[in-house]
Amino acid sequence: MGALIAHIGADSLFTDLGLGQSVGLVHLLITEETTAVRPHAVAAVLRNITFTQERYDSFIELQEKLHQNVCRKRTLVAIGTHDLDTISGPFTYTAKPPGDIRFKPLNQAKEYTAQELMSLYKTDSHLRHYLHIIEDEAVYPVIYDSNGIVLSMPPIINGDHSKISLNTKNVFIECTATDLTKAKIVLDMMVTMFCEYCEEPFTESTEHIAQLLTKMCLRSEVMSDGEQIEVEIPPTRSDVIHACDIMEDAAMAYGFNNIPRTTPRTYTIANQLPLNKLSELLRQDLAAAGFTEALTFALCSQEDIADKLLKNISETRACRISNPKTAEFQVARTTLLSGLLKTVAANRKMPLPLRLFEISDVVLKDESKDVGARNNRRLCAVYYNKSPGFEVIHGLMDRVMQLLEIKPGQGNGYHIQAADDSTFFPGRCAEIFACGKSIGRLGVLHPDVINRFELTMPCSALDIDIEHFL
Numbered sequence: 001m002g003a004l005i006a007h008i009g010a011d012s013l014f015t016d017l018g019l020g021q022s023v024g025l026v027h028l029l030i031t032e033e034t035t036a037v038r039p040h041a042v043a044a045v046l047r048n049i050t051f052t053q054e055r056y057d058s059f060i061e062l063q064e065k066l067h068q069n070v071c072r073k074r075t076l077v078a079i080g081t082h083d084l085d086t087i088s089g090p091f092t093y094t095a096k097p098p099g100d101i102r103f104k105p106l107n108q109a110k111e112y113t114a115q116e117l118m119s120l121y122k123t124d125s126h127l128r129h130y131l132h133i134i135e136d137e138a139v140y141p142v143i144y145d146s147n148g149i150v151l152s153m154p155p156i157i158n159g160d161h162s163k164i165s166l167n168t169k170n171v172f173i174e175c176t177a178t179d180l181t182k183a184k185i186v187l188d189m190m191v192t193m194f195c196e197y198c199e200e201p202f203t204e205s206t207e208h209i210a211q212l213l214t215k216m217c218l219r220s221e222v223m224s225d226g227e228q229i230e231v232e233i234p235p236t237r238s239d240v241i242h243a244c245d246i247m248e249d250a251a252m253a254y255g256f257n258n259i260p261r262t263t264p265r266t267y268t269i270a271n272q273l274p275l276n277k278l279s280e281l282l283r284q285d286l287a288a289a290g291f292t293e294a295l296t297f298a299l300c301s302q303e304d305i306a307d308k309l310l311k312n313i314s315e316t317r318a319c320r321i322s323n324p325k326t327a328e329f330q331v332a333r334t335t336l337l338s339g340l341l342k343t344v345a346a347n348r349k350m351p352l353p354l355r356l357f358e359i360s361d362v363v364l365k366d367e368s369k370d371v372g373a374r375n376n377r378r379l380c381a382v383y384y385n386k387s388p389g390f391e392v393i394h395g396l397m398d399r400v401m402q403l404l405e406i407k408p409g410q411g412n413g414y415h416i417q418a419a420d421d422s423t424f425f426p427g428r429c430a431e432i433f434a435c436g437k438s439i440g441r442l443g444v445l446h447p448d449v450i451n452r453f454e455l456t457m458p459c460s461a462l463d464i465d466i467e468h469f470l
Contacts, residue, residue, distance in 0.1 A: 026089035033095040038141045040180040041093045046171040048199035077177040078155030082162035084170035087145040095139040103150030105157045188235025212253035291355040296339025299329035304338040308452040310422040317365040332363035336380035341453040353385035381462045388444040388458040440464035
């Protein structure tokens with residue numbers, strides 16, 4: 001099977017597949033106007049394909065499935081398929097004002113302008129879901145052939161002139177996109193899955209290892225030296241990113257249970273990450289102290305870590321989510337306290353007292369890191385009862401220090417001293433120092449904090465940075 005690939009412009013890719021003989025390469029030209037709305041396009045041709053009703057239905061269904069998942073409901077990629085014999089190249093992908101685009105859309109009896117089509121499809125049960133993608137843009141994307149015939153107005157509708165049928169022999173596939181990588185993946189999947197119905201389909205190696213890899217959809221062949229295998233990763237296996245993935249596929253095809261047991265030639269000893277080991281040990285002892293472990297969301301609302309704790313969001317060093325899907329997940333948490341208080345609120349009907357703790361990571365902005373943020377492992381505990389229970393939280397802190405073999409006192413020991421913190425009740429907050437550095441705070445929460453979390457009883461809390469002890 002022959003494959004001709006050409007790059008036309010910076011963001012286009014065209015592939016012509018089907019016959020082993022040389023065929024004329026058709027061009028898809030991209031104009032600068034598309035950068036304002038949908039800048040990328042890739043295309044391919046399947047030649048001498050044979051459609052049956054089953055294959056045709058599968059071809060259409062594949063497009064719809066891809067539109068819903070990889071294409072993210074056409075927002076990332078929109079697929080158009082056309083009968084190549086009804087149109088002529090080179091093709092032009094451009095963008096024009098809606099009033100300047102006029103064509104006969106798929107399954108319609110007359111021509112419409114783009115503006116008229118947007119109004120027409122507002123009541124269409126299928127297409128109305130995609131109108132929002134371009135309806136507010138000053139220009140709409142459109143693809144023409146060399147005779148000025150409109151192939152499609154992506155991502156909304158194809159033209160009726162070039163629609164495919166059971167008699168179609170040569171298929172022109174175009175994908176317009178806002179994400180070039182996704183466009184290539186989608187096009188490759190379309191071509192790979194239906195190239196087998198062309199006159200000369202894909203072929204496979206007959207060697208044993210190549211056969212095993214072929215079972216896993218990896219095209220392979222033995223090279224001339226007889227010792228190496230050349231493996232081609234198809235577009236449908238985007239999960240293969242390293243040579244070890246190929247070896248894993250070969251082992252899976254062979255059968256893991258069929259591989260004889262051998263002693264490794266290298267001697268290694270696995271060991272737990274020190275921070276995780278410390279976290280696990282502390283979890284066991286905090287549970288033994290009568291506290292119940294909670295596991296809360298790593299994302300939360302800005303209100304949870306700022307307003308409800310009587311803090312200013314600008315002081316929290318919070319990393320914001322650029323496109324949050326819900327108000328509950330706007331930022332990465334900077335404290336474990338808000339999650340525990342929400343857990344207490346959800347379980348306030350349980351018998352008192354409620355003793356909860358969590359040992360997990362928070363995320364803080366840090367310009368010294370290459371990603372601009374860092375994880376910080378913290379221990380947080382709360383005690384909720386009819387009385388504040390400061391002595392309970394203080395005793396828990398003493399127990400944690402005992403487990404860490406840090407004795408009370410200045411210098412290399414630990415001590416607490418009065419501190420002001422808006423989250424805590426005035427005069428009931430202390431800063432914790434260990435080995436000369438501040439590692440956290442404990443105290444009785446401010447009544448306004450209690451109310452904002454919809455609680456009715458006093459609550460005391462402990463918050464410690466445990467990475468300091470490594």
